[in-house]
Amino acid sequence: MDSQTQNTSLQRLQNVEKTVVRVLEVAGGVMDELSNPTGPRKEFINNHCRDFMQMIKDIQFTLRNEIKSACEYRPFEKSDYTCRISNEICLSKLEHTLSQLDLITQTIVPQYHHAHDSTTSSASSPMDF
Numbered sequence: 001m002d003s004q005t006q007n008t009s010l011q012r013l014q015n016v017e018k019t020v021v022r023v024l025e026v027a028g029g030v031m032d033e034l035s036n037p038t039g040p041r042k043e044f045i046n047n048h049c050r051d052f053m054q055m056i057k058d059i060q061f062t063l064r065n066e067i068k069s070a071c072e073y074r075p076f077e078k079s080d081y082t083c084r085i086s087n088e089i090c091l092s093k094l095e096h097t098l099s100q101l102d103l104i105t106q107t108i109v110p111q112y113h114h115a116h117d118s119t120t121s122s123a124s125s126p127m128d129f
Contacts, residue, residue: 009069009070013062016066030048
């Protein structure tokens with residue numbers, strides 16, 4: 001993230017902070033109006049509630065955009081860690097499979113040769129008359 005983008009982002013976040021303070025002031029004003037001994041003024045409450053909701057929406061919109069833009073610059077998003085781990089796991093599985101094939105070969109091949117030798121020695125060769 002370059003310096004200009006960081007400054008702009010920080011300025012937007014500072015504006016969000018100011019808006020949050022303003023939201024709390026508006027909410028406090030509504031609470032004061034609701035507790036007014038003469039009764040709350042409907043227009044005052046409506047205007048403040050409308051302002052409150054608009055500021056909340058603006059805060060959500062800005063924060064959502066800031067989070068998205070911050071995610072674009074995360075160095076680990078471009079990391080090959082997941083691919084490397086996946087490859088290492090596949091390599092380990094392949095090595096295990098090869099070792100199992102070697103064991104099978106060591107077990108079966110001598111038995112095959114032994115069985116093949118015993119059948120060829122007991123059978124007569126076409127040259128034996």
